[in-house]
Amino acid sequence: MKLLLVEDEAALRLTLVDALRQGGYVVEVAADFAQAYEKIKLYQYDCVLVDLTLPDGDGLDLVRTLKADGSLAGVLVLTARDGIDDRVQGLDLGADDYLVKPFHLSELNARLRALLRRRQFQGQHHIVFRDLLVWPELAEVHVSGELLTLTRKEYDLLLYFLANPGRLLTKEAVAEHLCGDQVDAADSFDFIYTHMKNLRKKLQEKGADGYIRTIYGVGYKLSTE
Amino acid sequence: MKLLAATTRYYLRLTVGLFALASVLLYLGFDWALRNEIEELLYNRQLHLQKQVARGLPLPAPAFADNLDRSPQPRPLGFSDTLLLDPVEDEMVPYRQLTFRLQPARAGSAPEWVTLRKSLVETEDVLLVVVGVLIVVLALLLGGVVALNHWLARRIWAPFQHTLATLRGYDLQRHQPLSLPTPTIDEFGELNQALNTLSERLVRDYESLRQFTENAAHETQTPLAIIQAKLEQLLQAPALQDDEALATLVSDAWGGTQRLSRLHQSLTLLTRLENHQFAPAQAVSVQLEQVLRDRVAMLEPLLEARQVQLTLHADPPLPELTMHPGLADSLLQNLLHNAIKHNHPGGRVDVRLNRRGLEISNTGPTLTTDPAQFFERFRKHNAASDSPGLGLSIAQHICAYYGFGIAYDFTQVGNRHTLRVQFP
Numbered sequence: 001m002k003l004l005l006v007e008d009e010a011a012l013r014l015t016l017v018d019a020l021r022q023g024g025y026v027v028e029v030a031a032d033f034a035q036a037y038e039k040i041k042l043y044q045y046d047c048v049l050v051d052l053t054l055p056d057g058d059g060l061d062l063v064r065t066l067k068a069d070g071s072l073a074g075v076l077v078l079t080a081r082d083g084i085d086d087r088v089q090g091l092d093l094g095a096d097d098y099l100v101k102p103f104h105l106s107e108l109n110a111r112l113r114a115l116l117r118r119r120q121f122q123g124q125h126h127i128v129f130r131d132l133l134v135w136p137e138l139a140e141v142h143v144s145g146e147l148l149t150l151t152r153k154e155y156d157l158l159l160y161f162l163a164n165p166g167r168l169l170t171k172e173a174v175a176e177h178l179c180g181d182q183v184d185a186a187d188s189f190d191f192i193y194t195h196m197k198n199l200r201k202k203l204q205e206k207g208a209d210g211y212i213r214t215i216y217g218v219g220y221k222l223s224t225e
Numbered sequence: 226m227k228l229l230a231a232t233t234r235y236y237l238r239l240t241v242g243l244f245a246l247a248s249v250l251l252y253l254g255f256d257w258a259l260r261n262e263i264e265e266l267l268y269n270r271q272l273h274l275q276k277q278v279a280r281g282l283p284l285p286a287p288a289f290a291d292n293l294d295r296s297p298q299p300r301p302l303g304f305s306d307t308l309l310l311d312p313v314e315d316e317m318v319p320y321r322q323l324t325f326r327l328q329p330a331r332a333g334s335a336p337e338w339v340t341l342r343k344s345l346v347e348t349e350d351v352l353l354v355v356v357g358v359l360i361v362v363l364a365l366l367l368g369g370v371v372a373l374n375h376w377l378a379r380r381i382w383a384p385f386q387h388t389l390a391t392l393r394g395y396d397l398q399r400h401q402p403l404s405l406p407t408p409t410i411d412e413f414g415e416l417n418q419a420l421n422t423l424s425e426r427l428v429r430d431y432e433s434l435r436q437f438t439e440n441a442a443h444e445t446q447t448p449l450a451i452i453q454a455k456l457e458q459l460l461q462a463p464a465l466q467d468d469e470a471l472a473t474l475v476s477d478a479w480g481g482t483q484r485l486s487r488l489h490q491s492l493t494l495l496t497r498l499e500n501h502q503f504a505p506a507q508a509v510s511v512q513l514e515q516v517l518r519d520r521v522a523m524l525e526p527l528l529e530a531r532q533v534q535l536t537l538h539a540d541p542p543l544p545e546l547t548m549h550p551g552l553a554d555s556l557l558q559n560l561l562h563n564a565i566k567h568n569h570p571g572g573r574v575d576v577r578l579n580r581r582g583l584e585i586s587n588t589g590p591t592l593t594t595d596p597a598q599f600f601e602r603f604r605k606h607n608a609a610s611d612s613p614g615l616g617l618s619i620a621q622h623i624c625a626y627y628g629f630g631i632a633y634d635f636t637q638v639g640n641r642h643t644l645r646v647q648f649p
Contacts, residue, residue, distance in 0.1 A: 009450075018458060019454070105457050167461060168466060180523045217473040218476040
């Protein structure tokens with residue numbers, strides 16, 4: 001899976017590349033508009049991650065170019081501006097999704113997964129993780145061949161964990177993923193406690209025990225062992 | 226009061242005063258002159274009669290009896306006024322009379338007292354005509370001067386009215402400085418020039434403020450994003466995950482940056498609302514009920530965790546609002562979140578939407594703060610709360626932005642807090 005990351009801030013770019021490579025992607029980078037423009041004209045990517053505010057241009061113009069060229073690449077807009085305007089404009093231009101900085105790396109992983117799944121596999125895709133088999137198009141989860149019935153939020157939660165195997169997910173990040181970006185940090189535990197408890201119980205009942213580890217005081221982790 | 230009315234009023238006061246004074250003086254002056262004339266006439270006649278009598282001629286018989294009156298009895302001498310009956314008009318008519326003692330030339334004959342009279346009627350008529358004509362002319366002059374003044378003032382003040390109308394319709398949002406013309410009147414020319422300069426400076430300052438807001442947003446969000454991403458990566462270090470104390474430390478630092486960035490986003494949003502920086506072009510027709518249902522669905526986990534019951538009543542016809550979708554979402558999000566946050570376990574939230582407004586009412590502890598400060602920034606219900614207390618301030622600003630009314634109300638029965646948003 002080949003990605004292009006367009007981000008002018010070196011420190012952030014390095015961290016993002018790091019996190020994305022850990023997630024198993026092939027990542028190319030562009031530090032400014034000109035580089036990015038050249039790359040999207042020359043190469044094919046599965047997804048382009050665009051920062052809107054670039055020193056020598058507007059990221060939205062890159063989105064326009066991609067759409068005008070009929071590119072098949074998914075477009076994920078990263079914005080540090082007030083998300084309210086860019087969201088509308090970016091999505092109008094045909095971006096697939098957007099994230100307002102600062103965002104959680106785990107959230108980026110989850111959005112990227114969902115985006116790539118929607119774009120490229122058209123329902124043919126399934127996710128396998130240890131004894132779990134997930135058909136995202138059908139919203140079905142099987143544990144060792146047995147159907148697992150989950151509520152919508154529990155299913156969301158599971159997909160989120162599956163997008164971030166082995167990653168520590170802070171409880172704030174999990175709460176934000178479930179309930180949108182305006183959740184107060186103080187509420188986050190309330191937000192997820194019941195859902196986490198129920199999801200674990202359901203997994204446990206089907207014999208998928210110990211998949212989700214609690215890192216005390218910080219968050220949760222989908223255990224790969 | 227209008228400037229024109231004010232100046233005209235002073236002008237009128239002066240002219241009416243002068244006009245009254247002039248009328249009185251005119252009357253008195255004419256009266257005095259005419260009487261003088263009559264007195265001189267009577268005196269001349271006295272001398273003439275005295276000369277005739279001295280020459281031994283008899284007193285002539287007067288053509289009109291009233292004009293010459295003789296009496297052997299002494300009378301008071303000199304000029305005086307009297308009223309005599311005019312038999313034709315059958316009314317009392319004023320006369321000026323001069324009485325003198327006449328000693329006939331013949332020795333031994335008794336002296337006589339002669340009274341010469343002259344009617345004042347003609348004099349009064351003349352006086353009336355003259356003063357009347359003069360007053361009419363003066364009045365016409367006064368009226369004409371006032372009208373002319375009015376017309377001139379209107380003409381001369383026209384550039385000022387134009388400037389005023391332009392200023393009233395001025396909108397800083399268009400980023401266009403004023404370009405007022407330079408009229409022929411110097412003072413107005415200077416005023417317009419000063420206003421043009423002022424507006425240029427305003428536009429410049431506004432633009433730099435706007436840019437500063439944008440730059441500040443971008444420039445601070447980026448380092449925050451870096452800190453947050455690095456801390457999140459740091460949290461992935463296996464060594465850290467095994468050390469609970471260390472993990473909590475990093476996690477707390479990470480939580481702090483997150484709060485900071487939230488605060489930052491909220492303040493940026495408030496600034497942009499205050500500066501009217503949401504392009505009207507991005508406003509679309511918003512289905513408020515759908516946004517409301519989406520938001521409620523997102524908040525479901527919090528409702529469950531707090532055991533709060535939320536009911537949603539939407540009574541058609543539903544409002545047709547043209548809003549920026551992001552702002553509509555933010556408004557509902559803040560109001561709903563507020564109603565859930567300041568609730569107690571097992572409490573209720575009732576949301577009512579109809580064409581006229583949106584009403585969100587929730588149970589909750591009695592307010593300890595002044596409801597008047599409800600919408601102020603950083604107004605926290607609980608000082609220890611993690612939330613910066615900007616939610617309601619944002620809601621209020623969004624309402625003000627679209628001309629919605631928003632009011633808070635508390636009823637003792639069931640400790641109900643109600644926030645009402647009224648659509649125009």
